[in-house]
Amino acid sequence: MHSGEQTNQFLAFSDVFNLQCWLATLEAPALDSRGVATGGNVSFMVTDFVASVVDLALNVSCIDCSSTRMPELSELWLKLDDSKDLTNIASNLFNLASKLVEGDFLQVAVDRALNDARKLCPHSLQYDPNFVKPAYDTFDTDDQEETYQFFITLLIVVACLGAVVSVVILAIRFIVHRRHRKWLASLPQSQLLKLWEQQNKQRDVELWLNAETAPLFSSNVIPCWVRWLMPVIILGNIALFLSGHLSLGASVSVMLQVGGQILEEENFFAFSMAKSTVEIWKGKFLSWPPLLSVDELIGSF
Amino acid sequence: LAHFDFYILAGARELAVIIFLLSFAWPYTKQLITLGLWFAPPTMVSVSRRGSIFLWLDALAKWSMIDVFVLVLTIVSFRVSVQR
Numbered sequence: 001m002h003s004g005e006q007t008n009q010f011l012a013f014s015d016v017f018n019l020q021c022w023l024a025t026l027e028a029p030a031l032d033s034r035g036v037a038t039g040g041n042v043s044f045m046v047t048d049f050v051a052s053v054v055d056l057a058l059n060v061s062c063i064d065c066s067s068t069r070m071p072e073l074s075e076l077w078l079k080l081d082d083s084k085d086l087t088n089i090a091s092n093l094f095n096l097a098s099k100l101v102e103g104d105f106l107q108v109a110v111d112r113a114l115n116d117a118r119k120l121c122p123h124s125l126q127y128d129p130n131f132v133k134p135a136y137d138t139f140d141t142d143d144q145e146e147t148y149q150f151f152i153t154l155l156i157v158v159a160c161l162g163a164v165v166s167v168v169i170l171a172i173r174f175i176v177h178r179r180h181r182k183w184l185a186s187l188p189q190s191q192l193l194k195l196w197e198q199q200n201k202q203r204d205v206e207l208w209l210n211a212e213t214a215p216l217f218s219s220n221v222i223p224c225w226v227r228w229l230m231p232v233i234i235l236g237n238i239a240l241f242l243s244g245h246l247s248l249g250a251s252v253s254v255m256l257q258v259g260g261q262i263l264e265e266e267n268f269f270a271f272s273m274a275k276s277t278v279e280i281w282k283g284k285f286l287s288w289p290p291l292l293s294v295d296e297l298i299g300s301f
Numbered sequence: 302l303a304h305f306d307f308y309i310l311a312g313a314r315e316l317a318v319i320i321f322l323l324s325f326a327w328p329y330t331k332q333l334i335t336l337g338l339w340f341a342p343p344t345m346v347s348v349s350r351r352g353s354i355f356l357w358l359d360a361l362a363k364w365s366m367i368d369v370f371v372l373v374l375t376i377v378s379f380r381v382s383v384q385r
Contacts, residue, residue, distance in 0.1 A: 154318065210343040217340050234336045241328050274325070 015123055023117035024124050035136035037111045044110055049101040053090040067261040112136075245274050320371055328365040331358050 015021035026044050029037035060077045062070040077086075100106065118124045119131040184192065214220070217227050251270040256263040335358060338351055346354070 206347065206349060210347050213343045213348055215340055215342045216338070230339055231336060234332050234339070238329060238332050241332070245325060 015121060018121060020117045021121035021123065023114055024121040026114055026117075028114040028118060029111050031111060031115055031136075033137045034139060035112050035134070036108055042107070042111070044114060045107055046101050046110075049098045051094040051098065053087055053094065055084075056086045056090045058086055065261075070261075246272060248272055320367070323364050323367040324371065327361075331362055331365065334358060 029041040029043055030039070032038050058077045060074045062074060116131070116133060118126040119128040121127060187195070216222060217231070219227070248270055251267045254265040254268040256265075334354065338346060338354060341351070343351070
């Protein structure tokens with residue numbers, strides 16, 4: 001633990017049991033609009049937090065249990081004592097606590113508390129009976145900037161791919177066109193004339209077909225009921241897609257069995273395709289690491 | 302585990318874009334194109350071009366199946382069983 005300079009604040013005897021007054025005796029760092037100490041000034045901080053467990057034993061005895069398998073669970077706990085697994089779990093938990101205590105989160109809370117203490121201690125010169133804790137600005141994240149960078153990268157990649165594909169297509173067309181011209185040049189005049197007539201006929205047929213053919217919806221070749229049914233099917237299909245994307249896609253149920261006792265949590269996590277995609281985009285899958293940490297602790301068994 | 306955040310941030314947005322394009326945008330696009338072609342006169346879209354578009358739609362329609370693929374993968378991912 002590190003404590004910086006002390007203030008000229010003296011502790012009155014009546015304030016001995018007032019925590020705010022004890023805190024007011026410490027130098028409070030200047031805070032910025034977000035409530036974070038400016039210029040790296042720190043007057044009180046936890047520099048090192050060490051806690052260790054040498055041996056942890058857990059004795060579980062069933063006093064009133066509905067499950068018949070609870071005695072087995074007690075035996076299991078006893079077996080864990082032998083394998084030192086419980087001690088390892090406790091050590092892991094203490095390590096996690098150490099990281100939290102030594103981190104920025106606690107430091108910010110301490111700095112804010114030191115600043116507030118002077119206004120809350122009755123014998124402080126800066127005491128303010130109407131003191132209201134300040135509302136600090138929220139921390140900005142660079143999500144927006146990341147999104148823009150991602151979009152720019154995506155656009156560049158798509159543009160590059162498009163350029164490459166266009167070049168390949170143009171090259172193929174150029175080669176095909178050159179071969180076709182070579183082939184035409186090798187043909188005799190009479191055959192060229194025949195080919196030209198054939199192409200003209202084909203073009204005329206196509207033009208006639210386009211002029212005379214009705215849209216599929218009003219074509220006489222297609223049965224009337226099919227003509228009307230097809231748009232209904234397509235619109236129905238769109239409605240089904242919308243329903244599938246927006247409604248519940250799947251749900252996760254948790255079933256925990258401890259000593260024969262079943263604990264069940266229905267719909268622990270429910271998601272739809274639309275919701276999942278938005279959450280993946282926002283990176284909310286980051287909320288899963290705490291669960292994985294628990295899994296890791298269980299895994300250390 | 303310490304690098305889990307990094308892995309997610311490294312791959313998730315690309316996955317989101319793929320799912321959005323193939324599972325959201327593409328199914329509606331192909332349905333609307335089919336509906337449009339059903340009503341479009343050959344003077345607007347020639348018969349040969351209409352046939353060509355239908356063939357392309359038929360070939361590319363399978364890509365919208367990726368949502369089923371993703372859903373199955375998600376369900377399998379959540380099927381976790383821890384036993385002692």
